[in-house]
Amino acid sequence: MDDIIITTxxxxxxxxxxxxxxxxxxxxxxxxxxxxxxAVAGLRALGVGAAGLLVWLLCVLACAAIGAWRAGLSRxxxxxxxxxxxxxxxxxxxxxAALACLGRDGSGRFDGEVLAKARSLAPRASSxxxxxRPLAKRAAIAAAACAVGAYLVLxxxxxxxxAAELSEPSASGDARAGAAPASRAALAASAxxxxxxxxxxxxxxxxxxxxxxxxxxxxxxxxxxxxxxxRDMLKAADLEYESRIGRGLSxxxxxxxxxxxxxxxxxxxxxxxxxxxxxxxxxxxxxxxGGDEPQGAGADGTRGTFGDExxxxxxxxxxxxxxxxxxxxxxxxxxxxxxxxxxQGLGQGSSADADADGASGSNAGGDAGARQGGKGYGRGSxxxxxxxxxxxxxxxxxxxxxxxxxxSFFELVLPGKDASSPIGALVPESRKSAESAMSREAVPLxxxxxxxxxxxxxxxxxxx
Amino acid sequence: MNEEEMPIAxxxxxxARAREEIARTIVGQDEVIDxxxxxxxxxxxxxxxxxxxxxxxxxxRTLADTLxxxxxxxxxxxxxxxxxxxxxxxxxxxxxxELGLRFEPGPIFANIVLADEINRASPKTQSAxxxxxxxxxxxxxGRSYPLPRPFLVLTPQNPLEMEGTYPxxxxxxxxxxxxxxxxxxxxxxxxxxxxxxxGQAEAPTQGVMRExxxxxxxxxxxxxxxxxxxxxxxxxxxxxxxPERPASPERVRRLVRYGAGPRGAQAxxxxxxxxxxxxxxxxxxxxxxxxxxxPALRHRIALNFEGQSxxxxxxxxxxxxxxxxxxxxxxxxxISGKAASAAPGPADGVGSASRN
Numbered sequence: 136m137d138d139i140i141i142t143t144x145x146x147x148x149x150x151x152x153x154x155x156x157x158x159x160x161x162x163x164x165x166x167x168x169x170x171x172x173x174a175v176a177g178l179r180a181l182g183v184g185a186a187g188l189l190v191w192l193l194c195v196l197a198c199a200a201i202g203a204w205r206a207g208l209s210r211x212x213x214x215x216x217x218x219x220x221x222x223x224x225x226x227x228x229x230x231x232a233a234l235a236c237l238g239r240d241g242s243g244r245f246d247g248e249v250l251a252k253a254r255s256l257a258p259r260a261s262s263x264x265x266x267x268r269p270l271a272k273r274a275a276i277a278a279a280a281c282a283v284g285a286y287l288v289l290x291x292x293x294x295x296x297x298a299a300e301l302s303e304p305s306a307s308g309d310a311r312a313g314a315a316p317a318s319r320a321a322l323a324a325s326a327x328x329x330x331x332x333x334x335x336x337x338x339x340x341x342x343x344x345x346x347x348x349x350x351x352x353x354x355x356x357x358x359x360x361x362x363x364x365x366r367d368m369l370k371a372a373d374l375e376y377e378s379r380i381g382r383g384l385s386x387x388x389x390x391x392x393x394x395x396x397x398x399x400x401x402x403x404x405x406x407x408x409x410x411x412x413x414x415x416x417x418x419x420x421x422x423x424x425g426g427d428e429p430q431g432a433g434a435d436g437t438r439g440t441f442g443d444e445x446x447x448x449x450x451x452x453x454x455x456x457x458x459x460x461x462x463x464x465x466x467x468x469x470x471x472x473x474x475x476x477x478x479q480g481l482g483q484g485s486s487a488d489a490d491a492d493g494a495s496g497s498n499a500g501g502d503a504g505a506r507q508g509g510k511g512y513g514r515g516s517x518x519x520x521x522x523x524x525x526x527x528x529x530x531x532x533x534x535x536x537x538x539x540x541x542x543s544f545f546e547l548v549l550p551g552k553d554a555s556s557p558i559g560a561l562v563p564e565s566r567k568s569a570e571s572a573m574s575r576e577a578v579p580l581x582x583x584x585x586x587x588x589x590x591x592x593x594x595x596x597x598x599x
Numbered sequence: 600m601n602e603e604e605m606p607i608a609x610x611x612x613x614x615a616r617a618r619e620e621i622a623r624t625i626v627g628q629d630e631v632i633d634x635x636x637x638x639x640x641x642x643x644x645x646x647x648x649x650x651x652x653x654x655x656x657x658x659x660r661t662l663a664d665t666l667x668x669x670x671x672x673x674x675x676x677x678x679x680x681x682x683x684x685x686x687x688x689x690x691x692x693x694x695x696x697e698l699g700l701r702f703e704p705g706p707i708f709a710n711i712v713l714a715d716e717i718n719r720a721s722p723k724t725q726s727a728x729x730x731x732x733x734x735x736x737x738x739x740x741g742r743s744y745p746l747p748r749p750f751l752v753l754t755p756q757n758p759l760e761m762e763g764t765y766p767x768x769x770x771x772x773x774x775x776x777x778x779x780x781x782x783x784x785x786x787x788x789x790x791x792x793x794x795x796x797x798g799q800a801e802a803p804t805q806g807v808m809r810e811x812x813x814x815x816x817x818x819x820x821x822x823x824x825x826x827x828x829x830x831x832x833x834x835x836x837x838x839x840x841x842p843e844r845p846a847s848p849e850r851v852r853r854l855v856r857y858g859a860g861p862r863g864a865q866a867x868x869x870x871x872x873x874x875x876x877x878x879x880x881x882x883x884x885x886x887x888x889x890x891x892x893x894p895a896l897r898h899r900i901a902l903n904f905e906g907q908s909x910x911x912x913x914x915x916x917x918x919x920x921x922x923x924x925x926x927x928x929x930x931x932x933x934i935s936g937k938a939a940s941a942a943p944g945p946a947d948g949v950g951s952a953s954r955n
Contacts, residue, residue, distance in 0.1 A: 214827055218928065231826035232882030244822035245881035570856055570903060574769065587904045594905075 140233050140250065143257045148216035154265050156206040161273040163202025165280040167195050172284020176291035191288045195281060220260045229253050230260065342398065343372065373400060566590045610816045611879050616807045617665045624661045624804055625654055626795065627788030633877070634779050634894055635662055639751050639813065640820045640873035643776020643866065644732050646898060647755040653781045655755040656713060663711040666813060667806035669747065671709030673728075675720035681727035685737040686744075702739050707731050710747055710810065714754045718767060728752070729771045749813050769857075769901060776866050777891075778898035816876065823872035824882040832885055832924050833867040836892065839920030840900050848919040854906035855916060859899035866895040885928075892917055 171194035179187065211219070217230040224230075233253030236246035339354035349368060356365040373396060569586055572578050578586055614636060621632050635658065638645045647655045656672070663670035673684060686705035693699045706712070707728065717725060732752050736743045754775070772778075784792065795801065839847050840858035851858070871888035875881070897913045 217826075218828055227880065227882070227886075228826050228829070228884045229882060231828060232824040235824055235826050243824060244819070245824060248881050249824050566904070570901075574901060587908055590904050591908055 139257045140230070140237065140253050143260045144213050144217050144220065144230065144234065146261060147220050147263065148211060148213055150265065151216055151219055152206075152210040154270065155210060156203045157270060158273055159202040159206035160199040161202075161270075161277040163205075164195055164199040165273075165277040167198030168277065168281035168284040169287075170284075171195055171198070172281075172287040175284075176287040179288065179291040188285065188288055191284060195284070220263065223263055224256060224260060226256055229256060342369070344395070346372075562590070562593050566594075606812075606815055607819045608879075610808075610812045610819070611876060613808045613812055614816065614877060620665045620804055620807055621658070621661050624801075625658050626791045627784040628654065628658060628781065631658060631779055631781055632662075634777055634891070635659075635753070636877060637870050637873040637891060638776050639666075639749060640816050640876065641776055641866075641869045642749065642751075642817055643869070644752040644774070645754065646772065646775045646778040647753055647781055648778060649755070649757075649781030650783075651757060653783065655753075655781055656715070658781075659711060659713045659753045659755075661804050664804040665806060666711075666808045666810075668710035668749070668810060668813075670711050670713070671706040672713040672715060673706050674715050675717050675724065677719055677721060679720050679724050681724050684724060684728050685731055686739060688740050700740070702742070702744060704744065705737075707737065708744075708746060710749055710751065712750075712752045714752055716757065717754045718756060722768075725767065725771065729767075729774060733774055749810065749817060772898050773860065773862050775898060776870065777894040779894050780897075820869070820873045820876050823875050823880075825868055825872060826882065826884075828928060829871060829883055829885055829888060830868060832928065833864045833871075833888060835924030835927060836867065836896070836917070836921050837861075837864045839923050840896065840917065846923075848916070848923050850911070850919060851916050854902055854909065854911050856901040856903040856906075859896050863896050863899045867892065870895050885925075889921065892921060 171191050175187070175191040175194070213234060214231065217234045218228070220226075220230050221228045229249065230253050232249050236243060236249050239246070335357040336354050339350045339357060342353055343349040349372065353365055353368055356362070356368070569578075569590055573583055573586065618632055618636060622629060625632060635645060639662075647658075649655055660670060673679075682705065684705050684707050686703050686708065688700050688702050690698055691701040693701075714728060717728065720728075731737050731746060735746045735748075735750055737746065738744070837859045838844055840851060840855065840863070841847055842852045842855040842858060845852075847858075867888050868883070870891035871883040871885075874887040874891055875883040878887070893914050896917050900913050900916065902911060902913065
C-alpha cells in the first residue's frame with residue numbers, strides 16, 4: 136500500500152536530481168564557454184599550434200562535467216524530494232510526515248491517518264512536472280556564452296609575424312627576461328648604426344674567437360638588443376671553458392683558454408652590472424635608453440638610480456653620484472672592447488633619521504654616448520623606534536587606568552613602575568560579572584545605565 | 600478511522616469551542632489565548648508579561664472556568680514561605696481519638712495556578728514553586744504528593760515595577776515553555792471592552808471541556824508526527840541563537856550574552872505539534888513552529904550590554920536565526936519555482952483531521 140508513496144517520492148527524486156545536474160552543468164558551461172574561448176584565442180594568437188576549436192570544446196565539456204559532478208555530490212535524498220513535493224503541492228508537509236511515518240514502520244498513533252492522506256496526494260504528486268522555462272533560460276545563456284567563446288577562437292587567427300618572431304632562438308629568452316621592449320629596440324637601433332655594427336661584430340668575435348657560430352649569434356644578439364640571450368651564451372661558454380680547462384691540456388692551450396675565459400667573465404660581469412643592458416635610470420628603477428648623441432666626459436651616466444626603501448619614516452631623497460668620463464675606465468675595471476666609455480654611477484641615499492639607508496645604482500654609458508643606467512635597488516633597515524615610556528603616566532603616585540597613547544588598549548600603570556597590564560584582558564571577566572549582576576537586578580535601577588555605558592565605553596576603547 | 604481517534608477529533612472540536620468561549624469574555628487577545636491553550640496541551644508553564652490592567656488574570660481565570668478545572672491564585676509577597684505554597688504538615692485528629700500528622704495541601708494543588716508577581720517572593724519560595732512546576736510533585740516530610748493533572752502555572756510579571764523584587768534566575772526562567780507578551784489592545788478592541796463591561800453583567804463563562812478531554816489531548820499532542828526537517832530546523836534555529844557559534848548571525852554573535860539550549864528545541868517541536876493538533880492536523884509543519892517561535896525562545900535569550908543599550912528586540916534576533924536556518928532548506932532557485940499548471944493550489948482539508 137505504501138509503495139505508492141515511496142514510488143512517488145523516488146520518481147520525484149530522480150527527476151529533481153536530473154534537473155539539478157542539468158542546471159549545474161549549464162551554469163558551469165556558460166562562463167567556461169567565454170573564458171575558455173578567450174584563453175584559447177589568446178594561445179592561438181601566440182601561435183600555440185594545438186589551440187583550436189577542439190581544445191575549446193573540450194574545455195567547455197570538462198567544465199560542464201565538473202558542474203554535473205558537483206551537482207551529483209549535492210543531490211537530494213528522499214526527504215529533500217518529499218519536501219520539494221510538499222512545497223509544490225502546498226500540502227502542509229504531508230509527504231514529509233508520511234516519509235517519517237514509513238521510517239518507523241507506521242507504528243505511531245496517527246501514522247495511519249497521515250499515510251492515508253499522503254496516498255491520496257500521490258497521483259497529483261506524480262503529475263508534477265518541472266517548468267521548462269528556467270532550464271531553457273539557462274540553456275540559452277550557456278549557448279550564447281559558447282557562441283561568443285567560439286567566435287573568439289575563430290577570430291584569433293595565428294599571427295605569422297609574431298610566430299616567426301617567437302620561433303627565433305632568442306625570442307623566448309627575451310620574453311623570459313622581461314626586458315623592456317623600448318629598451319631592446321633602442322639598443323638594437325643603436326647597434327645597427329654602421330659604427331656600432333662594426334663594434335658589435337668585433338666584440339662578438341673577441342668573445343668567441345674560435346667559435347664562429349657563437350660569435351655570429353652573439354653579434355646578432357647585440358644588434359637586436361637581446362642582451363639576456365647574450366648573457367646566457369656567456370654563461371654557457373664560461374661553463375664550457377671550465378670543463379675544458381679541467382681536462383689535461385698543454386700549458387699553452389690552458390693559458391689561451393684561461394685568457395678567453397677571463398674575457399668572457401669580464402663581459403658577463405659587465406653585463407651583470409648593467410654595462411650593456413642598463414640605460415639611464417629613472418626614479419622607479421626601470422631602465423630607459425637615452426639618445427646616442429655624444430656626451431661630454433662626466434656627463435653621461437650621471438643619472439643615478441633612486442631606490443629607497445626605508446623604515447616607517449621613509450628615506451630622504453637619495454644622493455646620486457656619477458663618475459666616469461667617456462672613453463676610459465675610472466674604476467680600474469676592464470671594459471668591453473667596442474663598448475668603451477662605460478661609466479658607473481653610484482647612488483646612495485640616506486634618510487634624515489637614519490631609519491633607512493638608500494639605494495645604490497650603477498649605470499654605464501655606451502661608446503656612442505648613450506646614457507645607460509643600471510637598475511636601481513634599495514634596501515632599508517629600520518632601527519627600533521623609541522616609543523618613550525611604557526605609559527605616559529608612569530611615575531605618578533597612584534595606579535591609574537587610562538587609554539594608552541602608544542597602543543590600542545588601556546593600561547593599568549602602577550606608581551613608579553614600568554609594568555602595565557592591558558585592560559583588554561581584564562574587561563571581559565568584569566563585564567560578565569556586571570551583566571550577571573544586572574540580570575539578577577543586583578544593581579540599583581538608577582545605576583544600571585551608568586554601569587552599562589561604562590562597560591560599553593571600555594569595550595570601544597579596547598577595540599580602538 | 601479507528602475508535603481511539605474519534606474522541607481526539609471531538610476533543611479538538613471541544614478545544615475550538617473553548618477558544619470561542621474564552622474570546623467571548625476576553626477581547627482582542629486571541630493570540631494570547633491560543634498560546635495558553637498550546638502550553639496547556641504541551642504540559643508547559645507560561646510567563647505572562649504585560650503592564651497592569653490588560654486582563655492577564657482574567658484570561659487565566661476564564662481559561663480555568665472554560666475547561667472546568669480547579670483554579671488557584673497565589674499572590675507572592677516577600678514574606679511568603681514555601682509551606683504557604685506547597686502545603687504543610689499539621690497535627691490533626693485522626694479517625695479515632697488519636698492525634699496524628701496530616702498534610703494540608705497548599706494552593707499549588709490545583710489544575711491552573713496563577714502565580715502572581717512571583718518575583719516578589721524570596722528565592723526560597725520561588726524555588727519551592729519552580730521545583731513543583733518541574734517535577735509535578737510536592738514532597739513533605741519525606742513523602743511525595745503528586746499534583747493534579749493537567750497542571751499549568753501561569754506567572755504574570757509586571758515590567759514596570761522592579762524595585763524590591765527577586766527576579767527569577769535564568770535557569771528557572773528557562774523552565775517555562777512560553778513567555779507571552781500581553782500587548783495593549785487596539786482601537787477596535789478598546790471600543791468593545793467598555794461596551795461589554797459597562798453594561799449589565801454578561802452570562803458567566805460556560806465550561807465546555809473536561810479534565811479528561813484535556814489529558815487525552817495532551818497525550819495526543821506527543822503522538823503528532825514531526826517530519827525530520829522540522830526537527831532539523833528547530834535545532835538550527837536554537838543553535839543560531841547562540842553567540843559562541845561562528846555560524847550564528849552576526850548580530851547574534853555581537854549582541855547576545857547567551858542563547859537558547861535544548862529546552863528551547865524541545866519547546867519548539869512540542870509546541871508545533873500542539874499547534875498542529877489544535878488546527879486539526881496530525882502532522883506538524885515548519886509553519887506551526889514559526890508561529891510559536893517567539894514565545895518559545897524569547898525568554899531563553901539574554902542580551903549583553905550592547906544589545907540592551909542599542910534597544911535590540913530579542914524577537915528580531917530570533918527572526919535572523921530562523922532565516923538563517925531556513926536558508927539551509929531552500930532549494931536551488933531554478934528548481935524551487937512553483938509550476939502554476941501542476942501545483943494544485945492551497946490544499947484545503949488536505950492533512951486535516953476529521954472534525955465530526
